[in-house]
Amino acid sequence: MGRMAADIGGTFTDVVAFDEISGELITEKSLTTPKDLTDGVKDAINLAGITPQSITFFVHGGTTVINAITERKGVKTALVTTKGFRDILEIARGNRPDLYNLRFRKPTPFVPRKLRFEVSERIDSNGKIIEPLCMSDLDLVISQCKQEKIEAIAIVFLHSYSSPYHEEQCSKYIIEHLPDVAVTASHEITREWREYERANTAVLNAYVQPIVQDYFNALETSLNSKGFNCPMHAMQSNGGSTSFEWARSHPITLVESGPSAGVNGAALVGKLCEESNVIYLDIGGTTAKCSVIQGGKVTVTTDYKLEWSRLNPGYPVKIPVVDIVEIGTGGGSIAWFDKVGSLKVGPLSAGADPGPACYGMGGIEPTVTDAKLIAGVLDPNYFAGGRIKLDLNKAEQAMNKIAKGLGVDILSAAESIIRLADADMINALKLVSIQRGHDPRDFVLVVGGGGGAMHAATLGRELGVKEIIVPRYPGYFSAWGMLATEPRKDFVLTRLRQIDNISVNEIKEIFSDLEDSAKDYFSDDKDINIGDVKFETSIDLRYQGQEHWVGISVDYSRDSLDSIKKNFHIAHERAFTFSLKSTLIEIVNYHLIATAPVPRPSSNSIKGGFDESQSFKGKRKVSFGEDGVHECHVLDRECLNPGFTMEGPLLVEEKSATTIIHPKQILNVDSLGYLHIS
């Protein structure tokens, strides 16, 4: 055997394993078992017929961290901060994104005022100590924390990104005196400036740390007792994985592990297809998510905000997270009329319960899935491989109110919903691509998730990508992405300097320091050979006076200051249509991405050898939206030969997805069994 990934979701536990001997990919689903989550994992591998001893590398993905935060089930947490600044967490940034709402409410801080303590100390922006840390203040804080039975403490001092000295001193002292309390000093999670954002990050880490620590302890013990003795890793939010050990003390880095696994999978699909520029789209039940992979690299930012929306400032978390744009349109999104009778789709979703009307589980509102059924894209008898029978009558009943409202027939109503949903997704796809200076013609569109395949051809055509790729097992894409993950750690350091006042040598020194930290980080992992660790370096630059920066990759052994400047001007012009050649340039942040290569599953060729009667399942009348209604062939994905090619209109069915191909689009099946539509 070989690597195995388990994606433990709220309802299902997905297991994907790669058999290195036969080259086969094994997928299985079981019900999640909340009491002991490893039972669900065990069930799934039993179903799949895998023995724990044969697993050589285990990757975990799950929702423990994000659930503990969104359900507010973390521990009693205190904040220790610089004197004069305990209200930073409550003042936040003071912004009102919902600007015409004159009853605006801010997100409630995770630490109430009475548990936010101040101590005298001060460091300036250059890292110079202005006032030493006052130990007697700290003693008082410690006794108050004891009295309040505090379980976790976050420490945030001003300018700790520049010098963490006081935070380190404070953390050490608190741990000595409160050995049972989980302590997070902000610099351990992020070395970027902005005190509110860093405070919130440290607080959230502390808030979930004891819970996640217990969780991984239990998980590890349980997996060991069941016979798993391989290295165990946890999927992070940056597209890479980390050891359980690190995850226990830095749990906040796991917050978006699911989406990050999908994006990571898309990058691997790109690599296997020799396409380095990928736009990834994942359509689930309630939302669609998209992200851009450029030059084979996943886009990672530290501007992530939990519970953010256009109307809600959310909670900033300064950790590296794959850059994802999420919109409230998915398969379960409900269509409705607003007060003046304009048709809208989402963000309200029928979810899994009751689900779309056609599930026959009590849903009466028309959804995107109902529209796809009416349009003929979905086969009522082959949804989820036939496990769920879809009820066309119920879908039509629900659709009737939309048809009446628009004054059209039922099919036109369904087509209208599909077009609106597609339009929302197009706007999101443009946001991550065109609006960030990328030309879609240089990209392929890779889709994942249950719903991606039936929207892909339409979206890809309007976006103007060169090709659309539907990988194998789109319904297991997130778990497959975990399987393909590498141990990874991102280092970001804020050091503001004018570029003309710095030498390439100094840049090199900063990066060597970061590389040393990276080696240190990986040295704890006995399965990783330090010599194999790979580094990528980039810096964020801006014109003096600007706030936002543009990141460019640098190679300090070859780049000169002039070449860095030149690349920055080009990157700025691409992103914002102009450059300012005579304006001074500042370096803001240094990024180092360290990855430890582990053998990744190679995707094996599909066998082929099917004859035509097996590939063609039959014919069906399908609406292709603007391209009209066609009686088209339905192909069975499991029985397509490598090299198969055919012009649309077409449908390709498999258990977890249906792919549509518009008239005049060409379908090609490659040797890996991936569908290419152009």
Place this chain on the structure above:
Amino acid sequence: MIADSITQEIIRGKLLATADEMGIVISRCSMSPVIYEVLDFACGVCDPKGQLIVQTNGITLFTGTFALQVQSIIRRFGDDISPGDVFMTNDPFDGGTHTCDIALIKPIFIDSKLESFAIAVAHWSEVGGAVAGSISPSATEIYQEGIRFPGIRVCRNDEVQPDIIELIRENTRLPTMCIGDFNAELAAVRIAETRVTEIFTKYGKETVRKTFNYILESSDKLSRQAIRDLPDGIYSAKDFIDGDGVSNDQFPVCVEVRIKGDEIAFDFTGSSPQRNGPINCAFGALSAAVKTVFKALVDPQGPSNEGWFRPITIICPEGTIFTAKKPAPTGWYYEGSAQASELVWRALAELAPDQLSAGSYMSLCAAYIFGKDPDTDEMFVHIEPAVGGWGAQSDSDGTGALIATTDGDTYNYSVELFEAKFPLRITEYSLNVNDGVGAGYWRGGFGAIREFEILINDAHTYCSFGRSIEKPWGLKGGKEGTNNYMEIIRSGILKRVSRISHQELSKGDKLRVVTGGGGGFGSPLERPISLVHEDFLNGYISNEVAKSDFGVVIDENGKVDDIETTRLREGQ
């Protein structure tokens, strides 16, 4: 067959995405913190008549101001508008706000026919004039408020006129920043041209024109529906503006709101004549102030366009503090327009408690600190609006430390960024629990204290804070909130000010920007005792305040004394 309305919805989505993209471009490219942190800008797309079709705002001050500005360009240039042109205006007396707000307007032609206008407006940190930052609190004429561009052509055939750039460079104190902001706005209107052209090409001229109309009509309909839901009648409010910058007197202002059927009129007749100081608004700013609260009332989340505002009439004779005439100074117009918004808000608050809260700290409390950085030998100007306390709501306490109505998705300045950029230190940033808030069943939100220490010998400040005499109003028996002020601690002597035109500062001096708490809602004696106790434990209120304002007695162990509390509350 797809219904027409679906295509129109799709086009509307694309137009909104265009306005959003313009906003992203401006905030990313700008050189001025007042643009990228305060988001003091707005972008939009108008139809060929100048009617606003879509708009994205960082703040509310530009709500519905675009039409007047685009129409001023149409009036001035008539047929002399060609593809590749870009126009620039900052004239408060021609639809603008104050000289610092510079609008760039680009006509968009499809097949050589004018089909649309793209517009971007942003607050430049400096446009010359009597003081650095261009907003002199004691200006008596607009000529002291920097250079005015009365609707001039800055690009021909998409080429920037170099003379204009030189004009900007030689008339502003921070030319690099100004030209950077000019470029940011230019990039925004250019992006809009590209996107709008794509939309016209894909869907055809007829369809897009019809969509413009559909957008306006559907909002008009929603707006009228919301007005019809309000009871017909006449609602009024009175207030005072505390000082105009030149004088510290109070100036009366008032509004009468008349609702009849599906129309609503706002009549400001009786408000103070225009002042010598820069607190004046011109009509454009007044109309934005009214539209802001009206939008809050009818549909806070719906995207803004001209249609919403069709049922509105604004009445105010010329020459008042809200309808000032040339050459009145308008630098601090947003302090005046905030008062206009508050008047409308107050007049309607009792009618619509589900949309409107009690009175807030209201004023942006903007403080300017400028000087010369001895390390770089360069001039710096720091401008920052302050967050403050908002009024209580019908079902919750007011929000504390939140930016005023006139702004919006505006960020306070990070202490760490601030200290890395300016030769100043922030020594405290906290909730203003000392002055308190308006008590009530629901209490107001807390103001904030921001204390600056000056680290250099050559620094200066000026400021203009409103609500320094009048207090934020309570609602339905809720109490008044507290005042805004600035404290200057120089050579150990403390001075309290609200609007000053200049104060010299040197090393070791301190400035404290203190904002007030919001008004309360309902009777404070009915506030649940547990909430009063929780406020005490969190240090929001002292035990004295718990007793005097809320009738709750807390003993020396921090526990509620139930017997004393009952006696006290029943006695009152």
